[in-house]
Amino acid sequence: MRYASGMLDLNPRKLVKVLPESMRETAILRLFGLAKIPMLYLARPEVLELTSERAEVKIPLNRMTRNHLRSMYFGVLAIGADCAGGIIAMKLIDDAGEDVSLIFGEFNAKFLKRAEGDVHFICEDGKAVQELVRRAIASGERESLPVRVVATAPSKSGDEPVAEFTLLLSLKKRARRGN
DSSP states (O other): OOOOOOTTTOOOHHTTTTHHHHHHHHHHHHHHHHHHOHHHHHHHOOEEEEOOOOOEEEEESTTTTTTTTSSBBBBHHHHHHHHHHHHHHHHHHHHHOEEEEEEEEEEEEEEEEEOOOOOOEEEOOOOHHHHHHHHHHHHHEEEEEEEEEEEEEEEHHHEEEEEEEEEEEEEEOOOOOOO
């Protein structure tokens, strides 16, 4: 991924090396949001877990993220699904050192009940995403994979889902400039 902006290197992974390990992925996600997707930054996502197999991202329910019924606004739920569904791929792409574009081609949601507390977004499709990244780098063509994200509000509903999402993760290796 390219983060450079003019002469200033805005690679979040380089900027957060001084932070404790437990805070790094959250800082990287927020810096990415601040630089590229301000709405993501405003939702204040926190990375609770990020491995090559699983991602868990929390978005707090607060004045900025709730609707008129005091539950999480559906647009913010979509932001959380986007984060959990894409963060594994972002990390794997960065680790591979390749220039790969990431986008979601489709977005399907089932809103099951009101999210009346902080919401945890969980994606456990890491192994399939690893293979997708490998295929996209090897082929140079657009490769896609549906990823599933489950949202829960543990403080109010325990492990019972408040929403379920399926996003079509689409990756393509960018051609090197000057070739």
